[in-house]
Amino acid sequence: MNDRLGGHERTVSLTCLLLSQLLLPTAGPRDFAGNAAYLSVLVTLAVGLAAVVLLRRISGGEAYFDVCLSCGPASGLFLGLLGLLFFLNTVSAFRALLDTLEAYILSLTPRSLVAALLLLCLLPGAFFGSAPIARMQSFYAPVALLLYLLVLALALPHSAHLSNLFPLLGEGAGPVALQGLRLSPALLWLFVLLIEQKSAPRPLRSGLLAVLCACLLLCAGLFVFSLVHAPGSPTETDYPLLQLASLSGYWRYFQRTQSVFVFAWTPLMLAATAAGLCYSGRCLGRAFRMDDPRPVLLPLGILLAAAAAPEIARAPALLRFLVEERLYRLCLLPPLLLPYLVLYLRKRRERGKEHG
Amino acid sequence: MKKPHGGVSRLFRYNKPIPQPHIPPAPKETDAPAPEKLPASLTASLAVMGRIFHAPKNADYIVREFLIGSTRCAVLHIDGMTSRTDLEEMVLKPLQRCPSLSSTPKRYARELLETVLPTGTGKTETDPKKVARFILGGNFALLLDGCPEAALCEMQGFSKRGVEKPVTENIVMGPQEAFNENLRTNLSLLRRALKTPDLVDEIFDLGERANDTLAVCYMESIANPALVEEVKRRLQGIQTDAVFTSGELAQLLEDRPFALLPQILLTERPDRAAAFLMEGLVVLLCDNSPHALVVPATLAAFLHSSEDLSLRWQYGLFNRLVRLFGILVALLLPAVYNALLLFHQELLPAELLTSLLEGHAMVPFSVTMELLLMEFTFNLINEASLRMPGYMGSTLGIIGALVLGQAAVVANLVSPALIIIVSVSGLGTFALPDYPMSIALKIRRVSYILASAFFGFAGIAALLVLFLFCDCSLESFGVPFFAPFAPRMSHNPDLFLRLPLAMQRLVPPMARPKAHLRSRAPRGWDGQRGKLP
Known part of the structure; x- marks a missing residue:
């Protein structure tokens, strides 16, 4: 596995990971915050920036693996929990991709078949390690960005009205702020910085830049969405940006570009899923004291497909809770509490050694 | 009762099995290995060399024995590899005219190299295998009785191809020389x-x-x-x-x-x-x-042509953009066409969609099958024209492109739009300057067509991801294949775009060279006041 990363790849990769989760939220921000949804992203941005600084201070420049391993007998538990969080996030991302593909492209193809195909394509990425995934994201990001901006630009000429932005705070300041928090579980990807702290240079800078870029891009998308939809108008809020893409049209030959949008976004979602699989495998591998986590990846991948393939209505209640409810109820608490707990235990252990 | 000869039995009368020669398995090599040093005696040396060259079975292994004074000598060479005239005039005649050797027998070879042999690249060698390798390079060896060293001199005389124009890397501007086999x-x-x-x-x-x-x-x-x-x-x-x-x-x-x-x-x-x-x-x-x-x-090297730098940057940039677009078209156009017609008709305006479907209505195959058939035909024409002699190859190309294409459309075997799609993607393949890379591109194009047939744009995207993962994990002698783009390294503006030469001051950093700067001021004269009349 190749896990050596440069600062630029780390930043681009993290931006892509964050955006992959933020751009296809299964419950649209507009549903909650109205036409001020784009402002709620600014709250997410603030949370994200704070989280990066906090994570950096907590770890004190050490990689999370090293911190955990110095905690004694409970180290495996912490690593396993982090692996689980990554895995759940990955299931969530993969499920969002499958939902999107089912809704917009492959409505007649069985979900399980699509899941199996996508798993085959993303597993090699997880096997090769985080560096090839980050390189792939760096290579593809400009294309995706161009297509994303194209979709936004094509949506504007038809029905953009400044009056659609009023009232400026939409449903009110409270819902806007709450919506911002509801988006923040996607920031779990910031943990990648902790895992690769030793191999990637300047993690703080990478984290801050990535959060800034991801939130601004999402903000731009929701802003355009608000511009072209009158407040209170009925919208298909599950996929606001896809709906935006379906409305866009220019001249005779650029119409209903949602397929193009999905085409642009699928590689990034797949890369995010591969990265999630890779990181959860690495965490679990460390928990079991394995030098090479690759043997864990195939079973994890099959579990991932099994968890993401069934429609949510048919999924087991526990899975529904973990994958769907978790995102909106628990927010950032588990990801942020975990390092604190690890650090506390480590300090206590060090103190005990000094006294004993 | 005697059987009558005739009818069917007569046909089989002579149908005896032809005796097959029995070839026993080859015996294992039992020859003793050649000694590491040449013996001093000429007879023994010739025997050692003869065993290496399988003399006398080897017909073109020539041993020419003669005397220098009273010392027995032999020149060894391969017939046809050495210039026979030069050997006669410049080696054998001077050696035979040489009255005698003055030094000790051990120094005979060195003495001749210093005094008589005219060649400038002479040396002595004691290892018989190295002597044999030297002879096989089209040179000759001189063995002398009493001397444990062979005098080796270059005198290649085999026929070789001259320096000609490049075949696969043709350019309009720039040097027109290519490597040959020598x-x-x-x-x-x-x-x-x-x-x-x-x-x-x-x-x-x-x-x-x-x-x-x-x-x-x-x-x-x-x-x-x-x-x-x-x-x-x-x-x-x-x-x-x-x-x-x-x-x-x-x-x-x-x-x-x-x-x-x-x-x-x-x-x-x-x-x-x-x-x-x-x-x-x-x-x-x-x-x-x-x-x-x-x-x-790295990937960028496969996409560049040597002409890019010979041309002014604006023209080089334009050419490179056309090439990149051509590669993209060659890779994805047939698959996108397939996906559009099979899965994403909503992306096409109604008139265009109607026209495409009308063209396809009379064709008995599915769009995917049509595409694969045309791809196969295109590659067949390409392969056949490569193997044909020059003038016949171009004729075959014209026949393939015009006659076969037109006939296929008239016979309703393929739709006219598809001919355009396959031709354009084929042209795009030729825009790639590297031949092995263009074959890889063709293989990937077929994979994309198949993926688009099953899953539309989602299939293309998934396969794109798979290929990108594989490519991004590639390294060539420790250098990532996508460097300096991913991983990012400081580089000249000559990666996907080609900007002015004056801006290209760095030595590309991928191979981590000793020198980092090519030039501080490529246009050092710029900014200084000249003295124009």
């Missing part, structure tokens, strides 16, 4: 392009049975010593009976033989090889092969 000629071409003592060429022998000579070339002041050492380590680790071409050598040297993309660049242009040397890369020249290997190779 290592010495190729090295001289490289030396002519780079007139500097910094250019080092180290000679290696490859192959355990049939030796091939190879030159490892690099710029001493630029190339990373670790890279050079790695190249040498891999070369020394090759254990095979023979290496005939640089293509074979590339396959033995590359990092991942199962990857679809080539990881070593082959070029037939000395100017391009010289440019790579100036970037700190290592160039391998193989005897008997008109292609130089360049290591390490």
Whole structure:
């Protein structure tokens, strides 16, 4: 596995990971915050920036693996929990991709078949390690960005009205702020910085830049969405940006570009899923004291497909809770509490050694 | 009762089985290995050399014995490989006129090299295998009775191809010379392009049975010593009976033989090889092969043409953009067309969709099958025209493109739009300057067509991801294949875009060269006041 990363790849990769989760939220921000949804992203941005600084201070420049391993007998538990969080996030991302593909492209193809195909394509990425995934994201990001901006630009000429932005705070300041928090579980990807702290240079800078870029891009998308939809108008809020893409049209030959949008976004979602699989495998591998986590990846991948393939209505209640409810109820608490707990235990252990 | 001869039985009367020659398994090699040093006695030396060359079975192994004074001597060479006239005039005649040898027998060979033999590249050798290898290079060896050394002199006289125009890397502007099969000629071409003592060429022998000579070339002041050492380590680790071409050598040297993309660049242009040397890369020249290997190779190198730098930057940039667009079209256009017609009709305006579907209505195959058939036909025409002699190849291309295409449309076997799609994607393939890479591109194009047939844009995207993962994990001699783009490194504005030469001040950093700066001010005169009349 190749896990050596440069600062630029780390930043681009993290931006892509964050955006992959933020751009296809299964419950649209507009549903909650109205036409001020784009402002709620600014709250997410603030949370994200704070989280990066906090994570950096907590770890004190050490990689999370090293911190955990110095905690004694409970180290495996912490690593396993982090692996689980990554895995759940990955299931969530993969499920969002499958939902999107089912809704917009492959409505007649069985979900399980699509899941199996996508798993085959993303597993090699997880096997090769985080560096090839980050390189792939760096290579593809400009294309995706161009297509994303194209979709936004094509949506504007038809029905953009400044009056659609009023009232400026939409449903009110409270819902806007709450919506911002509801988006923040996607920031779990910031943990990648902790895992690769030793191999990637300047993690703080990478984290801050990535959060800034991801939130601004999402903000731009929701802003355009608000511009072209009158407040209170009925919208298909599950996929606001896809709906935006379906409305866009220019001249005779650029119409209903949602397929193009999905085409642009699928590689990034797949890369995010591969990265999630890779990181959860690495965490679990460390928990079991394995030098090479690759043997864990195939079973994890099959579990991932099994968890993401069934429609949510048919999924087991526990899975529904973990994958769907978790995102909106628990927010950032588990990801942020975990390092604190690890650090506390480590300090206590060090103190005990000094006294004993 | 006697059987009558005739009818069917007569037909089978002579149908006896033909006796097959019995070829027993070859006996294992039992010959004693050649001694490590030549014996002093000429008779014994000739016996050793004769055993190496399988004399007298080997008809073109020539031994010419004569006397210098009272000392017995023999010149050994391969008939047809050495210049016979030069050998007679410049070696045998002067030697036979030589009255006697004055030094001790052990120094005979050195004495002759210093006094009589006219050749400038003479040396002595005691190892019979090295003597044999030297003779096989088209040279001759002189053995003397009483002397345990052979005098070796270069006198190649075999016929070889001259320096001609490049075949696969044609350009309009720039040098028009290509490497040929002779290592010495190729090295001289490289030396002519780079007139500097910094250019080092180290000679290696490859192959355990049939030796091939190879030159490892690099710029001493630029190339990373670790890279050079790695190249040498891999070369020394090759254990095979023979290496005939640089293509074979590339396959033995590359990092991942199962990857679809080539990881070593082959070029037939000395100017391009010289440019790579100036970037700190290592160039391998193989005897008997008109292609130089360049290591390490990155994606950008496969997309560039040597003409890009000869042209003004605006024209080079335009050409490069056209080429990149062509490659993208070649890779994805048929698959996108397939996906559009099968899965995403909503993306097309109604008139265009109607026109495409009308064209396809009378065709008995599905769009995917049509595409695959046309792809196969296109590649067949391409392959056939490559194997044909020049004039017939171009005729075949015209017949294939015009007659077959037109006939297929009239016979309703393919739709007219599809002919356009396949032709444009085929043209895009030829825009790629590297031949092995263009074959990889064709294979990927077919994969994309199949993926789009099953899953539309989602299939194309998924396969794109798979291929990108594989490509991004590739490394060529430790250098990531997508460098300096991913991982990001500081580089000249000459990656996907080509900007003015004056802005290209860096030595590309991928191979971690010793020198980092090519020039501080390429247009150093700019800004100084000149004295124009």
